[in-house]
Amino acid sequence: MSDERIITERPITMVELSEDLDNLEKKEKELSFRANKTKSYLKQFVKIKIKDAEELRKKIEGLEVPRIKERQIVKIIDMLPESLDELKMLMVGETTTITDENMKKILDVVKDYVKKR
Numbered sequence: 717m718s719d720e721r722i723i724t725e726r727p728i729t730m731v732e733l734s735e736d737l738d739n740l741e742k743k744e745k746e747l748s749f750r751a752n753k754t755k756s757y758l759k760q761f762v763k764i765k766i767k768d769a770e771e772l773r774k775k776i777e778g779l780e781v782p783r784i785k786e787r788q789i790v791k792i793i794d795m796l797p798e799s800l801d802e803l804k805m806l807m808v809g810e811t812t813t814i815t816d817e818n819m820k821k822i823l824d825v826v827k828d829y830v831k832k833r
Contacts, residue, residue, distance in 0.1 A: 726786065727786055727787040727790040728790065729764075729769050729773075729790050729793045729794055730758050730761060730762050730794045731758075731762050731764055731765065731766050731769045731793075731794075732766065732769065733754070733758060734755065734758040734759075734762055735766050737751055737754065737755045737758070738755075741755075761794075763794075763795075763796050764793065764796065764829055764832070768829055768832060769793050772793055772825065772826065772829050773789055773793060775825045776789050776792065776793075776822060776825060776826075777789065779818070779821050779822065779825065781814060781818045781821070781822065782814075782818070783812040783813070783814065784812070784814060784818075785810070785812065788806070788807065788810060788812075788814075791806045792806060792822065792826060796826055796829060796830050797823065797826060798823075798826075798827070798830055799823070800816065800819055800820065800823065803819050803822065803823060804819070807819075
């Protein structure tokens with residue numbers, strides 16, 4: 717049996733996962749079947765470059781929105797919502813509530829990256 721353990725766990729964006737898979741492919745020369753399927757999926761749905769994703773994360777964190785969680789920020793970066801309704805849909809099922817005013821601040825930051833797509 718393997719002696720591997722999870723040391724830390726944190727949500728990552730789709731673009732970060734795509735980058736990790738690219739690095740793994742360079743190192744291993746060939747990806748597993750599941751990793752190849754994941755990479756194929758990511759190519760279809762990644763909407764942003766890694767540099768822009770990191771920049772957007774910093775900007776959203778800089779807004780200091782009360783109670784926003786890291787996984788919610790990751791969802792926002794992955795989906796790049798363009799309207800208040802789209803952003804609200806991303807927050808459905810979360811136990812935290814974010815005010816409309818704070819959601820509008822988030823959308824103002826995100827809209828610059830939506831244009832870059």
